[in-house]
Amino acid sequence: MKYAVSNHRTPSLAATCSQPMAGTSSRSAIGPRNATLRAALELATGSNASCTTTQQFPIGIIDELQQGFPRRALRLPSVLDLVGCGRSHWYALQNTRSACHDPEAPKPFKLGNSPLSPSVWWEHEVLAYLEARASARRTH
Incomplete structure (x- = not known):
């Protein structure tokens, strides 16, 4: 076939x-x-x-x-475990009005059409963000 x-x-x-x-x-x-x-x-x-x-x-x-790495969507607790920060700091990184806003932080997306649908992040984007932050530290 x-x-x-x-x-x-x-x-x-x-x-x-x-x-x-x-x-x-x-x-x-x-x-x-x-x-x-x-x-x-x-x-x-x-x-x-x-x-x-x-x-x-x-x-x-x-x-x-x-x-060798299929994309995986991560819910917030998994993202926080991976990044190693708290919920309020993670959301502050994504808030454009926050003093610690980081435009490079990965953006979430909804799993459904409802506003109540859970937000998720692509695992490879979160890992790439961590790598970018680590390499930025090395260059300073």
Whole structure:
């Protein structure tokens, strides 16, 4: 079977897989989510494993798997643990009217359309912010 991959570099990429992955049989029953992830991983790693479905992947998923770090959204407690500061200071960094405003601080986004939807931050953006702050310290 063939599956198609769409990302920002190639509009459509099709691959054919004919053999089962190591440790699995071609008749193993897997759920649709696992099949999607497995097919994406097989394409990203160049594996020649069997595919059970034709699948369109979201933009960038193959690139993320090839780079070895899929994007993760973090809720506020996880961000605070990662950064090592308190809630009020973290929000002050993002507040343009605050004395300690940092325009480089990562911006949150809502998980839904409601104002009550939780805000999250991309993990890779938070890590990049920490790296930028650490390198700025080294140059001063």
